[in-house]
Amino acid sequence: MDFDPVVLARLQFAFTIVFHIIFPSFTIGLSAYLATLGAMWLRTGNDRYQHLMHFWTRIFAVSFAMGVVSGIVLSYQFGTNWSRFSVVVGNVVGPLIGYEVLSAFFLEATFLGVLLFGFKRVPPWLYVLSAAIVAIGTAMSAFWILSANSWMQTPAGHQMSGGVAHSADWLAIVFNPSFPYRFAHMLNAAYLTTGFVVFAVGARYLLAGRHMDEGRTMLRMAIGLTAILAPLQLFLGDQHGLNTLHYQPIKVAAMEAHWDGSKPGDFHIFAWPDEVAGVNRFELSIPKAASLVLTHRMNGLFPGLSSVPASDRPPVKVVFFAFRIMLAIGFFMIAAALFGAFLWWRGTLFETRWYLRIMSHCWWIGFVAVISGWVVTESGRQPWLVQGILRTADATSPVPGATIAGTLALFVLAYGVVFWFGIYYINRLIALGPHKVTAEPGAFSPSPIAAAQDAGREAMQR
Amino acid sequence: MEWYLPLIWAALIGTAVFMYVLLDGFDLGIGILFPSTRSESERDQMTRTIAPYWDGNETWLILGGAGLFVAFPRAYAVIMPALYLPVIVMLLALVFRGVAFEFRHVSYSKTGWNFAFNVGSTLAAFAQGVILGGLIQGVAVRDGAFSGGSFDWATPFAFLCGLSLVGGYALLGATWLVLKTEGPVAHRARGQAKVLLLVVLALMAAVSLWTPLSNPRIAERWFSLPNFYFLWPVPLVTALTAYLAWRWLENGREAPPFLASMALFLLGFIGLVISNFPYLVPPSLTIWDTAAAPASQIFMLLGTLLLLPIVLGYVAFIYWLFRGKVREGESYH
Known part of the structure; x- marks a missing residue:
């Protein structure tokens, strides 16, 4: 072999x-x-x-x-x-x-x-x-x-x-250039990840009727943290994305599975990127939404994958789907945290058992989001190990x-x-x-x- | 400037590696000595002597690896592929012993993690000795890259070095227990230390003779004149230290045997430096051949001069904070 x-x-x-x-x-x-x-x-x-x-x-x-x-x-x-x-x-x-x-x-x-x-x-x-x-x-x-x-x-x-x-x-x-964005985005991600673990553990105790005092404290602290940091993460991620668009446009093209740079980019809720034909199959898209996010104009243009030879493109499917997983978890976090804050304000947080039950199972979401984010940024840099300086294939050991x-x-x-x-x-x-x-x-x-x-x-x- | 920068860095990395060998040496030694008792509470007592320190001790290994990467990237790029298998085995062994240390505290049955702690510690020590032996006996290099095979390191000499380090770490561990414990554990450790002292002396002698015999370059370093006039005290001081260590163990002293064991390691280390300087990757690459750009070495040197004293300060603080004996059944929590 x-x-x-x-x-x-x-x-x-x-x-x-x-x-x-x-x-x-x-x-x-x-x-x-x-x-x-x-x-x-x-x-x-x-x-x-x-x-x-x-x-x-x-x-x-x-x-x-x-x-x-x-x-x-x-x-x-x-x-x-x-x-x-x-x-x-x-x-x-x-x-x-x-x-x-x-x-x-x-x-x-x-x-x-x-x-x-x-x-x-x-x-x-x-x-x-x-x-x-x-x-x-x-x-x-x-x-x-x-x-x-x-x-x-x-x-x-x-x-x-x-x-x-x-x-x-x-x-x-x-x-x-990308360091301040990456640092803020990752540090915030780490705090959010832990926030949702604490959230889940607190919810678990309240549901079980044990350690009620500690459980309530954990829940309050977790909601206080995530209700601020989860929306903040959306902003930091957006800024990081704009920075990437400037310095690593092909990575962004892979994140959006955007092939043709001469047209505005749609945001694909789902698609199956066909890397041989250079098109997407089974697209379900919001027209021009990617252009709106990335260029802040409906008809704004940004480079597409077809603008570079296939040998200079990252693995599109990996980057595209990892990015969607991260996004989905990010939006779920915002919704969950803000809804929790709303319940707290109404005074029914500790009695809304269906909400606590969902949250008690959510300890892992931060981890998956972090890993997906890293897959996006690391796979998105391929075929380079150090962008523009060293290709991954040229960096291995003689083993x-x-x-x-x-x-x-x-x-x-x-x-x-x-x-x-x-x-x-x-x-x-x-x-x-x-x-x-x-x-x-x-x-x-x-x-x-x-x-x-x-x-x-x-x-x-x- | 450019000439002595690599010298400074070689000294710094040598210090980091030596600190690692001393500090993680005694806590790996505890793992090697783990099967010598059947009592779980005695094992707890043994691990508690190292519990506050072991994370910090292993950090010196990262400093050694990262230091090599920073200051001598071309040596790092040859040594790691050349000693690929022993390095990976060492890392995996450290993974197991590290988590075993925490897991055995929370597990209902400690048997499995005791085993992992013992085997992981022993294997890590052995692999480190093999890495050292593999380096001393020389690495095939062509055009600045490793050019040998995956098993070049696997020689009887390298395995002997592996055994020596297991014995040496066990000696450090035993004398550490003499210092830090009392009761049956301390008593047993004192007996073990005496046996280990003899074993380590025999292994040191074997390695010290084998090295020049199989390696003309090193034989010339030691036995040519006038070098011999300056170098003969090294084995003499070693013998004297070993004799003192034995006396102190006999006389029931507590701290001196540990200090003497550390001194034995220092002497062995000095011997290594004498044998191999200025080669970082014997027999072809010197510290000057493999050094990073001066600008990189200077940038890191400034940080090291600032940060290393601080690091040493709080490492000393933590050893002071947890000073004194650990008794059976006593807990920090």
């Missing part, structure tokens, strides 16, 4: 990076949520926030471990699978990754130790500060890795000499296809086991629910008075 090393190397990288992105997109948001809960606890002295913080910290620990170990793999795969990538653009991309490790990874990993094991050893303010530092670390890590990725999409601030990229202007490299196939099988097997157990354990932690941390001597409380007030309030409620 003959293995194509390029296809296998891509499959392997796609598999390991899709697996990895699941965890950061959750832990970036979750660490910020932990810090928020901690701040609320310090401010109000209400133990409910502290219970919630401990509850989510346990889930955070499991997710973070899976993120760390799958991330180590990636930092070596640039070399194992894409050694030409390191040679050609290492001068530019390398330092961005280096800054990520030094400014973010150590910060996250070290202060996670305080967050997980330091509750009884440090004063409350330092404990909460550690959560905030972990949250800042995860966001900083996103900053650098998205800068590196964006540079691969919209390279700037470099010069080519001898077939190798050299830096000319670091500021232009870090803040390359035989059979070796890559073998390790790919190992990755699938290993990640499969780890992933399902991880999901299973997280689910069990959620089923166990938040419980009171047994007050042991030496345990810190934000203030004795607040603790006494809480105890009194609980006694009254009984």
